[in-house]
Amino acid sequence: MFAVLVGLLLVLAGPAGSARAAGGEGMDAFVAAYDLQSDGSMKVTETITWRFPTGQQQHGIFRNIVVRMGYDNQENRYRYFDLTDVAVSSPSGAPDTFRVIDNGAAKQIRIGSASEYTSGTQVYKVSYTLHNVLNPITADGKPATGTTPPATVELNYNVFGSNELTERDRVSVTVNAPAAATKVLCFSGPTGSTTECSSSPGDPSRFSAGPLASGDAMTVVASYPASAFGDVRPDVRNGGADSTVGSEAAPAVNAAAWIGGVGAPILALAVMGTLVWTRGRDERYAGLTPGLSPVPSAGGSGAGPDGPGGPGIVRGGSPTVAVQFQPPKGVQPGMVGTIIDETANPIDVSATVIDLAVRGFLRIEENEGGGMFSRTDWTLTRLDPPARERLLPYEQSLLDGIFSTRGDVVQLSELKNTFASTLKAIQRQMYQEVVTRGWFRSSPQTQRGAWQALGIVIAVLGGLLLFYGRPAISAILGGGFSGGVALGVGLLLAGVIVWVLGGRMAAKTAEGSAVLAQSLGFKEYLTTAEAGQIAFEEASNIFSRYLPYAVVFGVADRWARTFADVARAAEAANQPLLMPTWYVWSGTAFPDFTSIASGVESFSTTSTGTFTSTPGSSGSSGFGGGGFSGGGGGGSSSGSW
Structure with missing residues (x-):
């Protein structure tokens, strides 16, 4: 930085x-x-x-x-x-x-x-x-x-x-x-x-x-x-x-190699299955309603999660989802996306940009395209930071990365082929943030990566044995060594098993599971909310605040349709709703909530591809x-x- x-x-x-x-x-x-x-x-x-x-x-x-x-x-x-x-x-x-x-x-x-x-x-x-x-x-x-x-x-x-x-x-x-x-x-x-x-x-x-x-x-x-x-x-x-594995018929069979070839995937399945069962399943608070966390007693001891009267910790089971009318307290859209699938995806970074705009750190403005509803680019303008607003490290890195070398105004397209390395650093900080908050004991990316890397190593050893090691061993043993095929294939299968099950080794803590239950409950609200449940005086603010979460959940269109109904009811009651100012629509008609949400979704999709793009090479002169x-x-x- x-x-x-x-x-x-x-x-x-x-x-x-x-x-x-x-x-x-x-x-x-x-x-x-x-x-x-x-x-x-x-x-x-x-x-x-x-x-x-x-x-x-x-x-x-x-x-x-x-x-x-x-x-x-x-x-x-x-x-x-x-x-x-x-x-x-x-x-x-x-x-x-x-x-x-x-x-x-x-x-x-x-x-x-x-x-x-x-x-x-x-x-x-x-x-x-x-x-x-x-x-x-x-x-x-x-x-x-x-x-x-x-x-x-x-x-x-x-x-x-x-x-x-x-x-x-x-x-x-x-x-x-x-x-x-x-x-x-x-x-x-x-x-x-x-x-x-x-x-x-x-x-x-x-x-x-x-x-x-x-x-x-x-x-x-x-x-x-x-x-x-x-x-x-x-x-x-x-x-x-694609690759194919050949074999040669030979009369002599090396018993140890055959045993290793058959036993390697069985052993990998047994060991990895045990690890997934004992360490790879999410922890949960026993005896508490899903989504709730124990409240520490005065002085920080007693009935808290680590106190003598606190709830126990169990593993496994699916969370019971109850509708939550607000996002988890203090949990930003990018963090919600990370806790749900245990991955800091580019869409979580894109939703963070939208959230920063909602909170007043930048403005997103559509550039009018070639057709009536064509969007080709967006202008991002950095604004004076709101008072008493503190950004998390990954949010600050994202804001600085967008405007690092281009001043306070930048076209989204200008970030193409130059932002990928910055994106990697932001994703690392997002993983660190979920660890800091106590949702994981270590980075889920690291947990998965270490086991999957081991799986790749085992599979590569099997491939090397198939294509290179088998002839060498045959020469040492005087020929007739067909067990190398079995051992090579067995190691390949064992590597695949370790890689697949290693992807399930990113286990949430009990606190992380509580936040997950709250997040899924809030998603349920966004997908089932009715216009009559939303007060006119709060509607505009709620639409903007919750829209980045709807983008993460993939329900922005449903959320927009709900607010279109709210807007029509408010108009009929002579209490028209104010449109957001953090997103500037380029359409010729007066914007409504549906057009704003559509533009935001298009921005999210385009920015995700822009953030991940790397320069191309054609080989031309x-x-x-x-x-x-x-x-x-x-x-x-x-x-x-």
Whole structure:
């Protein structure tokens, strides 16, 4: 968060090197060498001179390297850049242990040690290999297919993406290749910028830029004769890949392997079934009406949940749902969505944006589209925060993330392909919030993830044994080892069992179950409320307050129809209802509650896709007027921790 706020202040201050506040964090220098290989891969060596904030100690830095991008705007297809051969050192002596972890569409190289600190200015040398980076290009600048041979091979790569919030004083990139580059280009600035930075062709080609402000991307483009490379093509994948497992008949059977193959899934089912029964079922307060929590006695002891006279705790059973006429006290829409399905979904984040608008932190305004009822975009305007309103950490991160580098007014479409990493951080904070509130003993995402990761490991071991280990064991045993098939299949099944049942290991505490019962009771009210139950003087406020919850529950249209009936009754009684001011409708007719709810639902659906989107890569040429900053493949961002 500190880095985001610093980046925002620096962008507002101006683009010169003097714009950075004294003692601020940033890169003094980023020097990269890209060694292109004939197979289309790229060996990368980065030398990063990092200046930590004055007077602060940090553990180290991280680099997010994009490895997965959309391809040609095709659904369920993506381009993949495999990341291998990672190595890290620090010539300046900073802690240089590292680990590589998944971070959405990127792989994060996290450098440093949680038990060590560093400060001042440090130098890090990071090397890795990215595969299938180069693009085969035809003579007319289009991606070469299997039937059309390439005329050139092109590097069109984002050195930095627009989600790089760290300021960089000086950036230098050298590209070595099997042949000299015939053409080069370099772009820097916000996504879509055609501002060129310094570039020179040859062997090697050289590119430089700086200073680069928070949010500035940088893309380098270099063209080479196709004859200097082999069969270069992008690695484009479907959302899932089918595989088949073969077997070979052999007379000798290894008894131990067969026993392991049959026993592995049985053991996995027995162990995981026991764990789900004893630890994976939700806790509940015994002897209390569902939805109620024990009230601590004076002094904080006695009949509270932990006191000697308090209710017991049991596991299992389904909650009895009673209608609740209000949402759980102090529970925001995003928290309701998280407790119901134990997942911080993007729709929960979208509903939080709507809730922040209802509470006065921002305004949502439709931009009129091409048709009478067509909505193409929304304008989000940050407002002065209401008095005495305190935002939760994930709400503050969401508000700051929307307006971090674009001032107080932003188009929803401007967040496309740049918000995914911010979304991940917000979701982590939402999981932490449910733990802080005592609804889970640890993050449900972590609980599920740890077991499901174990399932994947077991299944991968089974697959490796099937395809690679079995021939090796056969050679050791003198051939005739068919038990490897049984063991491999058994481990695959065991892995699937652990993965499936591991997804049920996120158990709520008794307090979490009470909040769940209240939330389901409130959903029941939203889906059954009648117009006659709602007083005219409270109607407008209730409509806005409860609409974000209706979005989470998926009943916004039902809630709107109820209020359409309320509005007609109020109009007949000469007490017309006031329309919400936090959402500005673009329709030509006077808005009603149905049109407001419809617009909010459309905003929620669109924003969910916008928040999760990542940049696409088509493999087309970056020359010929089509290049711009952030328009290549891959990309990276950085930070400290």
